[in-house]
Amino acid sequence: MNKELLNAIAFLSKEKGVSPDVICDSLEAVLITAYKKEPEANPMADVELNRETGDYRIVAAKTVVAEVTNENEEIVLAEARKQNAAYEIGDMVKVDVTPHNFGRIAAQAAKQVMIQRLREAERSIVYDEFYNRTDDIITGLVQRIENKIVYVDLGKAEAVLPVSEQIAEEQYYVGQRLKCYVVEVRKTTKGAQILVSRTHPGLLKRLFELEVPEIYDGVVELKSVAREPGRRSKIAVFSRDTNVDCVGACVGPKGVRVQNIVTELQNEKIDIVKWDEDPAVYIANALSPAQVVSVTIDEENKMSAVIVPDYQLSLAIGKAGQNARLAAKLTNWKIDIKSESQAKDGNSKDNEGEPDILSELSVPVSPAGDTE
CATH class of the missing domain: 3.30.1480.10 (NusA, N-terminal domain)
Known part of the structure; x- marks a missing residue:
């Protein structure tokens, strides 16, 4: 032997x-x-x-x-x-x-x-x-930074966080512990090449799955994510159990669950809204925290006309159109926002044969996020 x-x-x-x-x-x-x-x-x-x-x-x-x-x-x-x-x-x-x-x-x-x-x-x-962990979240330590490209030590392998996948407002340093989203794993002659991201909407989704047991268990479903990395995000959630408050579950006791995610994303603001099968209700919820007076929808063209109180117009639009833009991405509807006084003026013009509210609104925003 x-x-x-x-x-x-x-x-x-x-x-x-x-x-x-x-x-x-x-x-x-x-x-x-x-x-x-x-x-x-x-x-x-x-x-x-x-x-x-x-x-x-x-x-x-x-x-x-x-x-x-x-x-x-x-x-x-x-x-x-x-x-x-x-x-x-x-x-x-x-x-x-x-x-x-x-x-x-x-x-x-x-x-x-x-x-x-x-x-x-x-x-x-x-x-x-690591190929089996594609589209999943992974934790590693920043090993080195070369030409602004961050290399993350995952233990058995090294991941690459390119500049295009970094949050502009974030500062990275050697030894920093990072949670990243695995975008792609390639097989090369030098081994596995792992591409990770801090900007991908999937990162936010996976973080909520980690923090909120109701999402992980399937009681609460995360329907949609819209994100402007490092600045603000919106998520739409829905509860399969009428006894479970989907928004409250995501916020957590004293806001601890959502705050953990905000801290991980270095103070990125997160709006949690309730998904609804009625597009009008869903769009109104998506524009939170702004209050909505009415929503008129055009199913065929996936367009909506939203009227808000005069004092809520700037809040509904958001800084540089951010709130309206994220709401459009979240719902995948084109959203045109107008105040009550502007809507009245628009109706007067309609009586004179002018374009209606769907075609002439102050802030039209498409799901792609472009303000027209």
């Missing part, structure tokens, strides 16, 4: 996190590669490795013949019967062709090949692990 080999396989399996079967497969490939470098190697040879005892040998399959014409492929009947007297001409025999000094030669020739194969196996395991 080759205890040294078995111990080495067990050690490598534990150290590298690679299955013993993968190591044995690699070892078999290494042994046959080393053998074929021998001057008189049989090109038809293969390796037999006993995975229970650790013993191995190089064997070549040969045909039993009366007279040998090709030593690599044939064996004379008398030689074959030394192994087993039952052999007859035409039978296939496995012949041990292991060189006498093969142990030393194999060790020298196999070292680099084994290292390379183990690295490939490690990379494959890491890739599979």
